[in-house]
Amino acid sequence: MSLKVGAHVSIAGGVDNAVANQVEVGGNCGQIFTHSPQVWQDPNIDDGEAERFREGTERDMEGPWVIHTSYLVNLCTPKEGLREKSLDSMQKEVDAAERLGIPYVNVHLGAHTGAGVEGGLDNAASVIDDLDVPDGVTILIESDAGAGTKLGGEFEHLAGIIDRTETDIDVCVDTAHAFAAGYDLSTPEAVDQTIGEFDDVVGLEHLEYVHLNDSKHECGTNKDEHAHIGEGHIGEAGMERFLNHPDLTDVPLALETPTEDGKSFAWNIDRVRELRRD
Numbered sequence: 087m088s089l090k091v092g093a094h095v096s097i098a099g100g101v102d103n104a105v106a107n108q109v110e111v112g113g114n115c116g117q118i119f120t121h122s123p124q125v126w127q128d129p130n131i132d133d134g135e136a137e138r139f140r141e142g143t144e145r146d147m148e149g150p151w152v153i154h155t156s157y158l159v160n161l162c163t164p165k166e167g168l169r170e171k172s173l174d175s176m177q178k179e180v181d182a183a184e185r186l187g188i189p190y191v192n193v194h195l196g197a198h199t200g201a202g203v204e205g206g207l208d209n210a211a212s213v214i215d216d217l218d219v220p221d222g223v224t225i226l227i228e229s230d231a232g233a234g235t236k237l238g239g240e241f242e243h244l245a246g247i248i249d250r251t252e253t254d255i256d257v258c259v260d261t262a263h264a265f266a267a268g269y270d271l272s273t274p275e276a277v278d279q280t281i282g283e284f285d286d287v288v289g290l291e292h293l294e295y296v297h298l299n300d301s302k303h304e305c306g307t308n309k310d311e312h313a314h315i316g317e318g319h320i321g322e323a324g325m326e327r328f329l330n331h332p333d334l335t336d337v338p339l340a341l342e343t344p345t346e347d348g349k350s351f352a353w354n355i356d357r358v359r360e361l362r363r364d
């Protein structure tokens with residue numbers, strides 16, 4: 087299958103600019119925010135932009151886009167006010183996805199802040215099931231680095247939320263997060279083991295997207311800082327196996343690598359293409 091890889095690109099100046107931004111870094115799929123992710127804000131997309139985005143995607147992209155929701159969304163929260171804001175924000179993201187023809191909305195489970203793992207997963211399932219998710223849009227739960235009371239670090243949490251929801255949801259594995267959460271990806275054998283474990287616990291049929299990032303911190307540290315592909319603690323051997331694992335070759339990849347040391351998204355996407363063998 088052809089490699090679907092891209093980056094998290096900016097929508098500055100209009101969401102339709104994301105397509106040109108993606109082409110510029112050599113991507114053929116990828117991720118966007120619909121607004122600044124650090125604040126509560128509604129997507130502000132006019133009909134012309136939405137149409138140009140869909141036309142550009144049809145023309146220039148091979149794989150699917152994914153929307154990453156606001157970092158303030160906390161599906162697991164026991165706090166009513168935060169739950170309501172998260173629900174409202176999520177509804178607007180899935181509606182924006184429908185308008186843009188984007189099939190996926192990626193979200194973190196968030197922190198249970200005292201509700202416990204089971205309580206947090208119950209809270210998250212109830213928010214998801216209160217959404218009116220349009221046809222053609224699927225919510226993806228992103229794997230987490232697992233710091234503090236944040237859920238999604240363990241594959242069991244991802245399986246737990248799939249089990250609890252009436253809604254059909256799937257999963258996005260972030261390689262840097264999974265590694266930080268304790269799933270080794272630094273050798274070919276470790277990659278095979280981790281993919282096997284994911285398949286046993288969650289099921290590879292639920293893996294719809296991957297955030298491909300290397301990690302600045304060691305396995306199991308719960309520290310979430312992304313590194314350039316092949317240059318972190320996952321490293322080249324692990325990345326090469328991940329990119330060529332027979333069960334993963336058709337899964338689209340979005341890079342959230344840093345832009346530092348003179349290495350851009352284009353550099354990282356090139357690196358992915360070099361490490362992939364087909």
Ligand SMILES: [Zn+2]
Pocket residue numbers: 154194228
């Ligand atoms: Zn994320």
Ligand SMILES: [Zn+2]
Pocket residue numbers: 228260297342
């Ligand atoms: Zn991610």
